[in-house]
Amino acid sequence: MTVAPPERSAATPARGRLSLFSWLMLALGTFGFAAFWVLLSLAFDRQYHWMAVIGALDIAWMLRLAGWRPGPRRALAALVATVLIVVTANWGIAAGQIGVLMGLDPVASAAKLGPNFFWNLFQLANSGLELVWLAIALAVAALASR
Template sequence: MPTAPRIPRQNERPQRRTTPFSWLLLVLGTVGFAAFWVLLAVAWDRQCSWMAVLGALDIAWMLRLGAWRPGPRRAALGLTASALIVLIANWGIAATQYGGMLGFDALESATRLGPNFAWTLFQLANTGTDLIWLGLAAVVAVVASR
């Protein structure tokens, strides 16, 4: 026996489905914002850790544009992407600053920078205020992305 087509209710939202475009938006938003953060930090010769909060808001916006379903999964993706922004940006800032002294360009320096040395440079470059900005960015990422 055939079933009748389902008629959506007046206030009901249609089901959203993630597509490859959704993933592309998330990846481009993450990498693009991290690159912008590196450029700004190098230009101003500062860490610019407040950019982490803007990155978290940008990722939340990308998740909504990519039609990710609201909920804990989207919040976890927002937190993960925001953490990746912080990781990539700090890696790029350290590589650019240190590589410039050795005569390397940013990409060559980034490929030569090891995780232990990057962690040491991260600890030396970031103050308590920077760590507060990074913690605030994690909270903003979860709240804005859910």
Template sequence: MTVARPTEQRSPASADRRERRITPFSWLLLLLGTFGFAAFWVLFSVAYDHQFSWMAVFGALDIAWMLRLGGWRPGPRRAALGLAATVVIVVVANWGIASSQVGAMLGLDPLEAATKLGPHFAWTLIQLANTGTDLAWLAAAAVAAVVASR
């Protein structure tokens, strides 16, 4: 008894997935997702006067979703982009939170304070604001970024 092998048929969905290309829209979506989430995190943290480092995990998941919506192919490149975008979210959000706190004391708006805050002073403020629990959330965000983005 011989079993006939079915001919290889490609579904339209798999052919479409293979033909996806990275477009300027893909990059724009990644940039908007990264800086949009960082801005949301800063506003949320300033409004409630708390660090909210657990939001980094949601930022990582948001970036993974943006990479999929943008048509990035699965693999190590997409995982690396997800991790890099998550790191940018964390850095920009922490910088924004620190500069907003200092700027409020000096009568500056957050954007003006962010441009005047130096890297050494920002690093000192970020170290003082983040506890061990916050660092654990940031590490969990890095893992979530790699796993969800691949």
């Protein structure tokens, strides 16, 4: 007796394909966590580099919730999302701190902050232990999302 494979509905994506919902969950997790990190850092006037590790765990959880299949593709997505969290959060923190001095809100300041100035501020704010936290975050993202 043979069993027919279950029929696929329009709501079920093809095997190995990601739906729009999966990509939206990844974007929401990435930029939502970066916004949370920026708000926390600006509220207490500290960088809180350990938040990168929490962000990596959050991304791994979001990828699982969104239905990303285990494997190297999910690990790569987690790595890229973690890097985006770190860059976006550091950009927002730098823009918020500089914007206060110039009388701008963080969003207006972020629009005026150029990549060269951001890179200089990133290098000044991240050294030694801070870079260790960022490296740990990348390792956690790869391991937790596999």
